Amino acid sequence: MPKLHWEDFQPGTVAIYGPRLVTREEIVAFAAEFDPQPMHLDEAAASATMLGGLGASGWHTCCLLMRMIADGFVLDSSSMGAPGFDEVRWLKPLRPGTNIRIRVTVLECRPSSSRPEMGLVKFRYEVLDEAESCLTVMTSTSMFGRRQPETRA
């Protein structure tokens, strides 16, 4: 039985997960496989780009966030996945050697209109560096199973 169900999320709740050290090796390995652009692969080439130095693929940041929230709470929940992300903004580069944390804010909870066994939770996710500067901000709605499908008011 998972610990968290839809009923356990309340708007305004904030949780922080991490820190998680992001190494140069994993930035380059992810980029080599999925996003082989010079700004994610090679310091010298990256310094000539608008990124101004080696930085992680934005998609890598999304995948790291997914893993951190999976370990943080999703795997211990009745998660039924997410239908998508409303918005993802890559505000600042994620540099090698950064210890990132994820700040998760519950924005909204509502029942599913079509599926009584399911509810929806809208989250804001912020990827923070050590100085609490926000590198990436994302908003998304996830689906969770309900503990009591029929009885919640």
Added chain:
Amino acid sequence: MSFFEDIRVGDVFEVGHHTFTADNIKAFAARFDPQLFHVDETSAERSHFGALCASGWHTAVVWMRLMIDCRRHMDEEALARGESVAGIGPALGFRELKWLKPVYVGDTIEYKSEVVELRPSKSRPKVGLMSFRTVGVNQNGEPVISFVSTTFVERRAP
């Protein structure tokens, strides 16, 4: 990549296709999205998905890789014709990412990206902003992923 001035709204990139195998679905999910319906067949069969399916992030990053390869190929052709090519990136982000249907083992997803908006950058005169809508469609013609992403593209020198 074409320069910002040479791109038109409606231009389409035929990005390419990818077939998702059980091994690569599970390998990706084990690293980044180890929810049971992405890593274990038996659990996936019991879930609302009904069978093992790819992490939505996996479906997205496969597009990124194909797009890079597609652009590289276009650049090589342009250079062979004696043309110069524009720099592209970094991207600013994306919006309206929708995972419309699960991607199951054996599904082949065909990706296309269509330019939907072009505007100059107010603060950076050397680049413009290009937004495009990407759609991935499975072998049955059903869209499985859709999103609009925005990236910087180099302008021709004035």
